[in-house]
Amino acid sequence: MPHRDLALALLLMLSVLPPAQAASAREAKRQLQQMNVEISVDKLVQYAAEGDLSTIELLLSAGVPIKGADGVHGATALHNAAAQGHRRVLDALIKAGAPLDAVDGNGVTPLMAAAW
16 A cells, blocks of 8 residues: 555544544535534524424534533523423434533523423
């Protein structure tokens, strides 16, 4: 194997995202840009409140951190989905690794938000 190919193979092996995931992330970013959706935690939290599962999946694919909280109340996407009763969104966020024990700026967990 030529040195250049070996170096490329090593870089791919050491990269954070496998090539298929990297391509998926690029495609998600492209779609979000076409939709005029900012790629941010605040947007993830907003779309969770709205129950927009397809946009949430694109934001997660684009690399928005699932554990992030909005800059206003410290709420996570899981808090907002729970508060609004969006079950499909809740399922997707939990499968993506959303922290169940996250506490917002008022000391509220997603479970508490669901109960209100």
